[in-house]
Amino acid sequence: MSDQHSTEHHLAPTFTVETARVLAEVAHNRQKDKLKRPYRDHVLAVGDALADFDDDIQIAGYLHDIAEDTPITRQALLEMGVSERAADIIERVTNRLHDNPDDYQAGIRYIAEDHDAALVKIADNAHNSIPERVKALAEKWPDKPPVTKYRDARPVLYAAVETEEIRKILARVNPWLLEELDHQLDEEDDTDYENLSY
Numbered sequence: 042m043s044d045q046h047s048t049e050h051h052l053a054p055t056f057t058v059e060t061a062r063v064l065a066e067v068a069h070n071r072q073k074d075k076l077k078r079p080y081r082d083h084v085l086a087v088g089d090a091l092a093d094f095d096d097d098i099q100i101a102g103y104l105h106d107i108a109e110d111t112p113i114t115r116q117a118l119l120e121m122g123v124s125e126r127a128a129d130i131i132e133r134v135t136n137r138l139h140d141n142p143d144d145y146q147a148g149i150r151y152i153a154e155d156h157d158a159a160l161v162k163i164a165d166n167a168h169n170s171i172p173e174r175v176k177a178l179a180e181k182w183p184d185k186p187p188v189t190k191y192r193d194a195r196p197v198l199y200a201a202v203e204t205e206e207i208r209k210i211l212a213r214v215n216p217w218l219l220e221e222l223d224h225q226l227d228e229e230d231d232t233d234y235e236n237l238s239y
Contacts, residue, residue, distance in 0.1 A: 055122030058096050061103040064087060064121075068104075068111045070164075076177050080110070084169055091165035101130035108135040126157070133158040134165070140233050149194040149234035159201035160210065166191050166198060167215040196225060 065084045072080035088103030100123060107113050108131055115128050123131075132138055135154050139148045152158045168174075175188045195218075199207055204226065211218045 056124070058088075058099045058103070060122075061100040065103040065107070067115060068107055072110060076174070076181065080106075084124065086168045086214055087161070087164045090167065091160065092213060093209040094160060097124055097127040097130065098157055098160055100124075101134070101157070102164055104131050105134050105161050105165055107131065109137055117216060130155070130157050130161055134161050144198075145190050146193065149197050153197050153201040156202055159198050160182050160206060162194075163198050163202065164210050164214055166194055170218060171215050172217050178198055181233055195221075204231045207227070 060084065065088065066081050068081075069081040069084055074080045074083055084103055084106055087105055088099055091102040104118070104123070104127070106194065107118070108115065115132060117129070119125070134152055136142050136145075136148055141147055141149060149162070152162045152216050170188060170191045177234045178188055199222070204222075207222060211222065
């Protein structure tokens, strides 16, 4: 009887998406964002934006800032039951672990080399680019609004994944960016529609 119980326990994933959500809430509980709002709202929004993807990607979404903003290490995450794949994604999107943390665009290019990390960063970027947030950030830093770096990062990140994957994320977290995406795709489309032969 007890043998059967321990086998069942062993098969269940030890670290679920729900566990990641709770850990994100607790780990970022007292932190505030640039606008003095609860930071946990941001990490939860990023995880929620990835609901159409597999568990590792969702877990990495909820925990995308955990290595950046808390003392929790990769080793601690692995010991909690986070998969190697999810830990790799978290590590790749953690700015302070990059070769040159001050070079934002280099960091974006590095993240874009990995499909899964790019998905997480697209969700992060999209939440940081919600219109009312953009407006508030621009009012707070009129000379150097952070939103321009987010805008410049999007084409690099978008090139790393399928368009349909981008649409799924944007539809959940920032539908306002869908128009920008369509505009970007139109500009990249070099089909000569006037001379199409049917």
